[in-house]
Amino acid sequence: MWNRRGACKRCGRDGRFRRRTCPPCRRSDRAETAVDAADTAIELGALGWVWRGIRVMVRALTD
Numbered sequence: 058m059w060n061r062r063g064a065c066k067r068c069g070r071d072g073r074f075r076r077r078t079c080p081p082c083r084r085s086d087r088a089e090t091a092v093d094a095a096d097t098a099i100e101l102g103a104l105g106w107v108w109r110g111i112r113v114m115v116r117a118l119t120d
Contacts, residue, residue, distance in 0.1 A: 064071050065079040072079060078086070 063077060065082055066077050067082040068079065070079045
């Protein structure tokens with residue numbers, strides 16, 4: 058499938074792509090990255106609340 062103009066790494070679409078991926082594949086990569094970042098932020102936020110709860114319990118027990 059190799060040609061002089063290049064082809065998309067993900068879908069194999071022929072054309073001239075500097076980054077070796079076509080625009081639709083780049084958009085889907087950005088969307089996946091945004092979803093991963095949002096999931097991480099949600100998890101870190103939940104861990105922050107759990108940590109605050111633990112600190113409150115320790116303070117209540119030590120006072």
